[in-house]
Amino acid sequence: xxxxxxxxxxxxxxxxxxxxxxxxxxxxxxxxxxxxxxxxxxxxxxxxxxxxxxxxxxxxxxxxxxxxxxxxxxxxxxxxxxxxxxxxxxxxxxxxxxxxxxxxxxxxxxxxxxxxxxxxxxxxxxxxxxxxxxxxxxxxxxxxxxxxxxxxxxxxxxxxxxxxxxxxxxxxxxxxxxxxxxxxxxxxxxxxxxxxxxxxxxxxxxxxxxxxxxxxxxxxxxxxxxxxxxxxxxxxxxxxxxxxxxxxxxxxxxxxxxxxxxxxxxxxxxxxxxxxxxx
Amino acid sequence: xxxxxxxxxxxxxxxxxxxxxxxxxxxxxxxxxxxxxxxxxxxxxxxxxxxxxxxxxxxxxxxxxxxxxxxxxxxxxxxxxxxxxxxxxxxxxxxxxxxxxxxxxxxxxxxxxxxxxxxxxxxxxxxxxxxxxxxxxxxxxxxxxxxxxxxxxxxxxxxxxxxxxxxxxxxxxxxxxxxxxxxxxxxxxxxxxxxxxxxxxxxxxxxxxxxxxxxx
Numbered sequence: 076x077x078x079x080x081x082x083x084x085x086x087x088x089x090x091x092x093x094x095x096x097x098x099x100x101x102x103x104x105x106x107x108x109x110x111x112x113x114x115x116x117x118x119x120x121x122x123x124x125x126x127x128x129x130x131x132x133x134x135x136x137x138x139x140x141x142x143x144x145x146x147x148x149x150x151x152x153x154x155x156x157x158x159x160x161x162x163x164x165x166x167x168x169x170x171x172x173x174x175x176x177x178x179x180x181x182x183x184x185x186x187x188x189x190x191x192x193x194x195x196x197x198x199x200x201x202x203x204x205x206x207x208x209x210x211x212x213x214x215x216x217x218x219x220x221x222x223x224x225x226x227x228x229x230x231x232x233x234x235x236x237x238x239x240x241x242x243x244x245x246x247x248x249x250x251x252x253x254x255x256x257x258x259x260x261x262x263x264x265x266x267x268x269x270x271x272x273x274x275x276x277x278x279x280x281x282x283x284x285x286x287x288x289x290x291x292x293x294x295x296x297x298x299x300x301x302x303x304x305x306x307x308x309x310x311x312x313x314x315x316x317x318x319x320x321x322x323x324x325x326x327x328x329x330x331x332x333x334x335x336x337x338x339x340x341x342x343x344x345x346x347x348x349x350x351x352x353x354x
Numbered sequence: 355x356x357x358x359x360x361x362x363x364x365x366x367x368x369x370x371x372x373x374x375x376x377x378x379x380x381x382x383x384x385x386x387x388x389x390x391x392x393x394x395x396x397x398x399x400x401x402x403x404x405x406x407x408x409x410x411x412x413x414x415x416x417x418x419x420x421x422x423x424x425x426x427x428x429x430x431x432x433x434x435x436x437x438x439x440x441x442x443x444x445x446x447x448x449x450x451x452x453x454x455x456x457x458x459x460x461x462x463x464x465x466x467x468x469x470x471x472x473x474x475x476x477x478x479x480x481x482x483x484x485x486x487x488x489x490x491x492x493x494x495x496x497x498x499x500x501x502x503x504x505x506x507x508x509x510x511x512x513x514x515x516x517x518x519x520x521x522x523x524x525x526x527x528x529x530x531x532x533x534x535x536x537x538x539x540x541x542x543x544x545x546x547x548x549x550x551x552x553x554x555x556x557x558x559x560x561x562x563x564x565x566x567x568x569x570x
Binding site for chain 1: 359396526551
């Protein structure tokens with residue numbers, strides 16, 4: 076599945092509209108910097124399987140994120156000529172690969188963003204995943220120079236979370252990502268968590284919240300998440316590990332580790348420094 | 355006000371632990387004030403709380419907390435916008451409201467009585483949430499509160515008017531849903547090209563108008 080994504084449309088949660096945007100925003104931002112774009116330009120997000128993309132005119136492109144056994148090297152700005160094809164296969168590891176093109180993908184902005192929100196069919200290319208024979212335009216622009224960089228260090232350890240309460244219950248378990256996970260939420264299966272008792276008044280939910288529905292099997296609310304919810308939340312994924320969540324695939328085993336907010340912000344700062352070193 | 359560090363990029367302000375008009379009025383006034391704070395990226399109002407998302411590279415939790423406390427004091431004396439009343443025409447029952455009969459049976463009414471009670475009440479939009487344009491409405495008469503379906507439907511048509519427990523609502527777009535559908539409106543609640551893209555706004559009053567059976 077391939078969709079058009081950018082950094083999403085924040086600012087509409089009060090209307091019930093979540094931000095959406097790239098599932099691994101760090102990879103999208105890095106790819107854009109490689110092809111000389113602003114880091115939030117629209118690009119193609121491939122999930123689990125890629126596709127073949129033919130260029131009618133020349134461009135500079137970069138593939139970032141997970142390795143999809145593509146015909147081009149990863150994390151490298153590459154010039155393509157008219158008629159060239161970029162082939163992407165299946166995810167070797169991870170779940171999402173980004174194809175960034177100099178200038179960025181040109182689709183009409185909906186509420187200020189090119190991001191596809193699949194659940195509501197909002198934004199992107201006709202509000203849907205791309206199909207065979209779709210023809211997309213790119214904008215002019217970008218100041219690429221051809222180079223290769225190293226991707227960010229892969230995250231193989233626990234996904235780090237913060238919590239205003241003790242999140243030991245979710246940090247002790249090993250969780251398996253379920254196949255019905257999507258951009259709205261990653262459904263996990265493992266040792267059932269205790270239901271928090273008592274009535275919960277519906278309240279706003281942030282990106283990365285780990286919600287515990289009545290069956291005790293947690294859900295990580297992700298980029299297309301609902302804006303409010305009534306289930307208890309046990310913890311929240313840290314910003315620096317959103318990209319790790321975006322690279323989870325069905326059947327992956329997940330562990331969580333609780334850190335302080337200060338630690339989470341230091342990790343985010345380090346990640347931003349890496350990104351800015353590419354600019 | 356209770357403040358919860360919901361994540362490394364968000365703060366939850368809890369104004370009350372139950373649904374109240376006083377908390378609603380504060381949420382209503384506080385939301386636009388918070389939206390104008392530099393570094394705030396999204397504000398999620400709810401019944402008695404507000405979640406504030408922000409860019410942690412631009413602003414810190416303690417700054418947001420301080421700003422929120424000041425704005426809450428301002429909000430208490432800020433004039434509220436004149437409430438609007440939005441009338442929503444509804445085709446009750448039949449193919450548009452497949453659960454009307456069941457709601458009538460569950461609540462000990464005739465279907466016509468359920469329609470009269472539902473369309474006779476004044477509803478308040480506490481907030482929009484869950485999905486684009488979905489209104490959380492207060493004011494459903496207790497006598498027509500009906501439990502949710504045991505098994506949610508895979509697809510509820512857009513515009514469906516439904517009862518779920520002590521709540522009533524309108525599905526802005528086709529989606530799965532577990533509430534009992536008693537009717538449908540042809541008014542679009544969400545239009546991405548519209549400005550604003552939603553029909554209803556937080557703080558609006560809503561009246562449902564019963565259409566002649568069979569029309570939409």
